[in-house]
Amino acid sequence: MAGMKGLKKKRRIQIIAIAAVALVVSTALVGYAMRDGINFFRSPTQVLAAPPSEAEVFRIGGLVEEGSLVRGQGETVRFNVTDGGAVVPVSYRGVLPDLFEENQGMVGTGRYVNGTFEASEILAKHDETYMPKEVVDALKEQGVYQAPDGEDS
Incomplete structure (x- = not known):
């Protein structure tokens, strides 16, 4: 026992x-x-200043650069994201959000591979209420952020 x-x-x-x-x-x-x-979260300026490793998943945010949006063959979309200082090319396979436009804010989740941000998810950010504070701060720092509806910020 x-x-x-x-x-x-x-x-x-x-x-x-x-x-x-x-x-x-x-x-x-x-x-x-x-x-x-x-x-x-990183702004394009931070990504270029200190490129993250290809394994690291992070978020990038800024404005979709005017004239940079290219809807390629199939589902791949390419565009540049900028904070007014630096520009990072983005490639994304999938359907973009309805509100996604040039000169509008966006946040993407993905990895930085060979100088291009390969996004797994794209969110369109139309105004300060949706934009992460970090994006707004990064844009203000570069002097390109305008408050919505012409308010003085």
């Missing part, structure tokens, strides 16, 4: 060990996601 008791205890220790490992892993993953979240 003593053998059974030892087995149960051993089993409990195994379960505790597995739970502890799972906790450490999930904590590390959350920490990693949070760390990524801090530099999750």
Whole structure:
């Protein structure tokens, strides 16, 4: 009978060990996601100043450069995003949002590969209420941001 008791205890220790490992892993993953979240957003100026690694997924935001939108063959769309200082070419496969236009704000999620931002998701941002504060700040810094409806900002 003593053998059974030892087995149960051993089993409990195994379960505790597995739970502890799972906790450490999930904590590390959350920490990693949070760390990524801090530099999750970049303006085109920041991307060109310090290009992220091709593995890193981040968000880029700015204005769609006028005259840069090219709807290519199939579903691939190319355009440039600018913050008034730097310009980053973007390629995107998929359907663009209805509000997507040149000279409008946009935010894309994706990776920077060989000098082009390969977007997995594109969001159109029409005004300050939707635009991430970082985009607005980046545009204001470059002196190209106009407040909606001609308000003075």
